[in-house]
Amino acid sequence: MRSEQGAHDGALPPADTEPPVLLTVPAAREYVVLVRSAVGHLGARLGLTMEELGDLRLAVDEACALLLLPDEIAATGSVLECRFTESGGALWIAVAAEASPTSVPQVGGFGWNLLASLVDDLQWSNDDGRAEVRLMKQPAVRRL
Amino acid sequence: MSAPEHDPDAETRSGGRDEQRARVVEQFRELRRHDPESPQWRSLRDELVADHMAYARYVASRFSAPPGAAEDLNQVAYLALVKSVDNFDPEYGVTFIGYVTPMVTGEIKRYFRDSTWDVHVPRRMQELSLELRGATELLAQRLDRSPTVAELAEELGTRPEEIVEAIDASNAYSATSLDRPVDAGDSGSAPLGELLGDEDSAFDMVVDREALKPLLARLSARDKQILLMRFFRNMTQSQIGEELGVSQMQVSRLLNRILGELRDALG
Numbered sequence: 134m135r136s137e138q139g140a141h142d143g144a145l146p147p148a149d150t151e152p153p154v155l156l157t158v159p160a161a162r163e164y165v166v167l168v169r170s171a172v173g174h175l176g177a178r179l180g181l182t183m184e185e186l187g188d189l190r191l192a193v194d195e196a197c198a199l200l201l202l203p204d205e206i207a208a209t210g211s212v213l214e215c216r217f218t219e220s221g222g223a224l225w226i227a228v229a230a231e232a233s234p235t236s237v238p239q240v241g242g243f244g245w246n247l248l249a250s251l252v253d254d255l256q257w258s259n260d261d262g263r264a265e266v267r268l269m270k271q272p273a274v275r276r277l
Numbered sequence: 278m279s280a281p282e283h284d285p286d287a288e289t290r291s292g293g294r295d296e297q298r299a300r301v302v303e304q305f306r307e308l309r310r311h312d313p314e315s316p317q318w319r320s321l322r323d324e325l326v327a328d329h330m331a332y333a334r335y336v337a338s339r340f341s342a343p344p345g346a347a348e349d350l351n352q353v354a355y356l357a358l359v360k361s362v363d364n365f366d367p368e369y370g371v372t373f374i375g376y377v378t379p380m381v382t383g384e385i386k387r388y389f390r391d392s393t394w395d396v397h398v399p400r401r402m403q404e405l406s407l408e409l410r411g412a413t414e415l416l417a418q419r420l421d422r423s424p425t426v427a428e429l430a431e432e433l434g435t436r437p438e439e440i441v442e443a444i445d446a447s448n449a450y451s452a453t454s455l456d457r458p459v460d461a462g463d464s465g466s467a468p469l470g471e472l473l474g475d476e477d478s479a480f481d482m483v484v485d486r487e488a489l490k491p492l493l494a495r496l497s498a499r500d501k502q503i504l505l506m507r508f509f510r511n512m513t514q515s516q517i518g519e520e521l522g523v524s525q526m527q528v529s530r531l532l533n534r535i536l537g538e539l540r541d542a543l544g
Contacts, residue, residue: 244509
């Protein structure tokens, strides 16, 4: 059982969903392109506009940077584990890595709010050395 | 690939684009009122061609020409431009840029197909990502919102997967790619003075994310990226400059402009 930070389980998909897409990549910047590409294809399925897709790809890129960059979480593990779940017309993305149990990003500052404003939900947790960034994006207007 | 001489995004940002479009449409209406044999027609046509030559060169520059052949590509692009000026219908509801872009790329594609050159960069994605730009603009105008990937695929007669791959390709080729390796070795730890010395670090607006959303929606993808690098990753202006391939001074100017716009919007 995971312990969530904050009062609510934000940026977690509803329990009853389709099987997720799982992608594990080496914990290095040059592999983030694979994560971004996956996000592009999944976001397109969801009917995101080019603008929304651009924002989401940017946000995911920064979420990975958060785990990888030495000034931020500086993951100690060798891989980034990504989980993509489509549910209720939204795309839920979780990127996790092993990290020091005391690693905490600078949540709540201008930078964090910048990132948060590109997506519909942004959460983060560190459970005994498993750091995870979760975000959610859905089309502003339902088309189809 | 030579650097683009004409960046259409610059016009988007500077604002005068609608006036520019209206002016071009008016010029075409004027052109159609004249007899193609008349001197007035001739001079209006020359003017329209001259006004768009820089754009035609820009489109041509997006293709990787074999060494020494860049001027050939420009000539092909000019030819397509002239044809476009002669055939464009201002009443059809498409901007001239939306019309001329696929005409120029089509002509260049034909040129490549007819020549025996070995072009070493896979062109399919480059072409598609170029067409993507025109089609995105066209659809945004028609729909009055940003188009979805599915809508773009239909417009360009391709599959959504290919559109996403083209987005990837255009990002890979653009100077603003985030995939440029970050030099974590020595510049990873910037001197404290450099971090504090930057004028923009005085930026201490308390803005919640809901208030930021509409403000960010007005910024280009690159502007958003620069903001994130500076304030989310806490990169210095020099580091951002390195990653984007521009000078620290340019980064400083860009940040000042972006932050100025945000402050103004917050009133």
